[in-house]
Amino acid sequence: MPICLRESNPVARKxxxxxxxxxxxxxGEHYSRSTxxxxxxxxxxxxxxxxxxxxxxxxxxxxxxDEGVNCEDFIEWAQxxxxxxxxxxxxxxxxxxxAGLSLAESL
Numbered sequence: 001m002p003i004c005l006r007e008s009n010p011v012a013r014k015x016x017x018x019x020x021x022x023x024x025x026x027x028g029e030h031y032s033r034s035t036x037x038x039x040x041x042x043x044x045x046x047x048x049x050x051x052x053x054x055x056x057x058x059x060x061x062x063x064x065x066d067e068g069v070n071c072e073d074f075i076e077w078a079q080x081x082x083x084x085x086x087x088x089x090x091x092x093x094x095x096x097x098x099a100g101l102s103l104a105e106s107l
Contacts, residue, residue, distance in 0.1 A: 002038040020051035020074045023098035
């Protein structure tokens with residue numbers, strides 16, 4: 001299981017990609033960054049403001065995997081949530097839009 005070493009909400013000084021939806025985080029935008037340790041490796045996980053609140057939802061949905069969650073997990077969750085029109089359907093549709101996918105394209 002990844003160990004979170006630090007969390008922050010910085011303002012981007014350069015462009016980044018969201019590790020959840022692959023959308024672009026533009027310079028000047030706030031984003032969520034966590035520095036994690038997993039399997040002896042330290043890495044940063046960046047989320048745009050639209051995805052930042054979804055991390056725990058997707059992690060729970062994925063069964064709390066030891067290795068954490070990645071972009072593919074977010075997309076798969078969004079596809080299922082959007083199809084079911086569940087409680088987070090609007091957030092799921094927004095994630096698919098940020099990822100540049102429509103529901104039909106993502107299936």
